[in-house]
Amino acid sequence: MSQRKRAVSASQSKTQRRSQVSLDEDDEDANFSQITSSQVQRARENFTPDQIDRKVAEVVQFILIKDQKKIPIRRADISKHVIKEYKAIYTEIINRVCRKFDQVFGLKLVEIDPKIHIYILINKLEPIHGEPxxxxxxxxxxxxxxxxxxxxxxxxxxxxxxxxxxxxxxxxxxxxxxxxxxxxxxxxxxxxxxxxxxxxxxxxxxxxxxxxxxxxxxxxxxxxxxxxxxxxxxxxxxxxxxxxxxxxxxxxxxxxxxxxx
Known part of the structure; x- marks a missing residue:
């Protein structure tokens, strides 16, 4: 295969991967938008406070590990790899995660892209005076x-x-x-x-x-x-x-x- 053909093939593969990621994110958004208030209420009844506390801790750990390389974290990945069957109370869990980062770590979890739901962690502690x-x-x-x-x-x-x-x-x-x-x-x-x-x-x-x-x-x-x-x-x-x-x-x-x- 010529170098030009390999470059074209690689470009097409990247485009296909981006398209698949976009489709996956659309499916994920549809799943979240279809959650009803009755599903949220049932989820709160099905899980004990201790179970929810452990899930919050798991999400915090997942985000900290991902953030070590400063790679933005997608909601779809949090849902797929950590939240799983707790998806109906995702909002409640992520709000508690935000408070945990703020109160314990001095960090702020920020959603930088509300359309495809991407988060980053930023350090809100004041730097040394005069030193960026x-x-x-x-x-x-x-x-x-x-x-x-x-x-x-x-x-x-x-x-x-x-x-x-x-x-x-x-x-x-x-x-x-x-x-x-x-x-x-x-x-x-x-x-x-x-x-x-x-x-x-x-x-x-x-x-x-x-x-x-x-x-x-x-x-x-x-x-x-x-x-x-x-x-x-x-x-x-x-x-x-x-x-x-x-x-x-x-x-x-x-x-x-x-x-x-």
Whole structure:
């Protein structure tokens, strides 16, 4: 098989897998929407408080394990692998799971996509004063991410990928070479960070050869403080964050919105 045919076949397989996932999610939504109040009441009567407590603990453990790789968690997977016969009281269980994360772990379970029901865990504890979470020592991979998010934010929210690679090269991180700390840098940025929903890597229409651009992902919007990020940039350039008027206005608005929610 020629290389072109293999590429076409691989692309078709990916499309088929995405279509199957979409169908599975549609079926899952239909199952949830068909649950009646009488089914909920029967489920509450069928399960003891201890059984429900254990199920809540199982869901918490499942989400913590999944979150170790920062991969978003789908409701369909929670239902299939953990909730199972408790599906009728899913809402009650997930509400208790949210309270458990908040009260015990200082974490917040956030639904970043209400349409297909995808969750992430974010840390709501305050970082060390003046030190962004992603830039703490011993966390170089998230430091790499923080640099990219900073560039995107300061350039208006959307940048071509060449600007990202050129910025990293100035920091002696070449996406064309294997890095001692990150390994395949381009794969980390365009695959890992994208799957984790920190970044969006989008094809630019009508470009030849094909070009891509980066945006903040849904997890970054929920987890990263734009105001603290701007303060960090201000320290780097020895400037008052308010000197970047547009960015400061956007960061302040985002901070106010986050606090109110």
């Amino acid at each position: 979470v992603s830039m703490r020592p011993g966390n170089p991979r998230t430091g790499l991410l923080f640099v990219i998010l900073s560039v995107i934010f300061m350039k208006g929210g959307v940048i071509k990928e060449n600007l990202v690679w050129n910025t990293l090269k100035k920091l002696r991180v070449d996406p064309g070479e294997k890095h001692d700390e990150f390994g395949d840098v381009k794969k980390v940025v365009t695959d890992e960070f994208v799957r984790q929903k920190y970044l969006e890597y989008v094809k630019i229409p009508h470009t030849e050869p094909v070009e891509y651009e980066f945006r903040w992902g849904q997890r970054a919007e929920k987890e990263v403080s734009k105001l603290k990020l701007l303060e960090f940039v201000g320290e780097l350039f020895d400037q008052d964050p308010q000197s970047w008027t547009q960015q400061f206005r956007e960061a302040s608005a985002a901070e106010t919105s986050s606090q109110s929610s």
